[in-house]
Amino acid sequence: MAATKPTKILSVKDQIAEQLRSDIISGEMPPQTKLNEKELAERFGLSRGPIRDVILQLTKEGLLISRNNCGASVNSVLDPKLQKLMIKLRRSIEEYAVTELNGNLTEQNIADLEDILTALQDALEREDYTEVTKIDISFHQYLIYQAGGEELVNIWYPYVMRMRLNYKRITSSSECVNEHRAILEALKAQDSATAIKAIKHNIK
Amino acid sequence: MAATKPTKILSVKDQIAEQLRSDIISGEMPPQTKLNEKELAERFGLSRGPIRDVILQLTKEGLLISRNNCGASVNSVLDPKLQKLMIKLRRSIEEYAVTELNGNLTEQNIADLEDILTALQDALEREDYTEVTKIDISFHQYLIYQAGGEELVNIWYPYVMRMRLNYKRITSSSECVNEHRAILEALKAQDSATAIKAIKHNIK
DNA sequence: GAATGGTCTATTGTCAACACATTACAATAG
DNA sequence: CTATTGTAATGTGTTGACAATAGACCATTC
DSSP, X not given: OOOOOOOOOOOHHHHHHHHHHHHHHTTSSOTTOEEOHHHHHHHHTSOHHHHHHHHHHHHHHXXXXXXXXXXXXXXXXXXXHHHHHHHHHHHHHHHHHHHHHTTOOOHHHHHHHHHHHHHHHHHHHTTOHHHXXXXXXXXXXXXXXXXXXXXXXXXXHHHHHHHHHHOOSOOOSXXXXXXXXXXXXXXXTTOHHHHHHHHHHHOO | OOOOOOOOOOOHHHHHHHHHHHHHHTTSSOTTOEEOHHHHHHHHTXXXXXXXXXXXXXXXXTSEEEEXXXXXXXXXXXXXXXHHXXXXXXXXXXXXXXXXXXXXXOHHHHHHHHHHHHHHHHHHHTTOHHHHHHHHHHHHHHHHHHHHHXXXXXXXXXXXXXXXXXXOSOOOSHHHHHHHHHHHHHHHTTOHHHHHHHHHHHOO
């Protein structure tokens, strides 16, 4: 058996969801934009069925808002008070993940995380900020998944999406890589307290 | 305009979701039970389309678990550590709600909540514990909705569902009503600290 | 001129049939 | 007898057509 890196297979719906999320987060589809099922179906070369599924999913994630018989539109930014609450909740989850993972990361895990950081640096240098955002998220997602599996990812994801929607501006700079590296280094050193501090500092 | 109580209109999908949630929480569909789309469609007298939507929704809520091309089944109970995390998160949300609502409840709100408590007492006396659970949830949901709207309900709901799934046993007794009454009384008295204590005591 | 009521169109909700993937089981080779 | 490959049956993913609804537009009335 060759030890080729397993290429990830994404379902059709996941790919569409991914694309739409990018469009929303990048600002290409600003809040209030209406989503037309037929249009989207044509754009992706599918029928309306799968599109509807994706819309339902993104609605549950909080990116879209749907009303019966009236279609879906891109959700608006959160009330600042709710925004603060969401940050608190997301921090709770990520603190949990870091605590759980402390001392339980395999070499493979660490290598994977290093790879993600490299990709992050790359995207940053290319000034591809949409990609930066996606990789940033994937770093965190990797930790969450390792700590709590798909279950935890599912409850964590909406917070990230809502937060991204609120900061449309590009937050990123070289700091971005440094902050994530600090998290990884603390995890490698099995220094739980520092890791938690680093995570808290990164989520804002 | 007659002052009739506005009867709630539920979409077809919401009604099906409601029914399936009941079946799962009541234990009628224990974990690992597979859901057959065609069967469900026949049971509700619909086609598979709406059923699929509901399955997707309940999957996002954490009640079901789905794999590509393999269908959905009732999710199993949570790892105790994750369970603890979810309780913490849910408490954060409900504390937020109670804090926000303190001093901001209208008379109508209070009357609505009183009605819910009455219904709760009723169901308890009838020993209809599935109904008790539903009304219990609706009490909390009312508060969450008033404090943060649909947005907040959407992130809160999965926690409740997962917690219910974990305690299949009937938790309820006369205490149930008392605990909720304590919350309401504290809110009426605009005593935020007591309200938070009461909420924390109720969520476990 | 504002408000009420009735069409008309665009868009979503639903359905039944088809295409495809997965599973379990039987057949075959080693 | 075990392991692998082929095949049939079951169930999910997708599609295109049809039904129902919301929102806009226009006419009519007071």
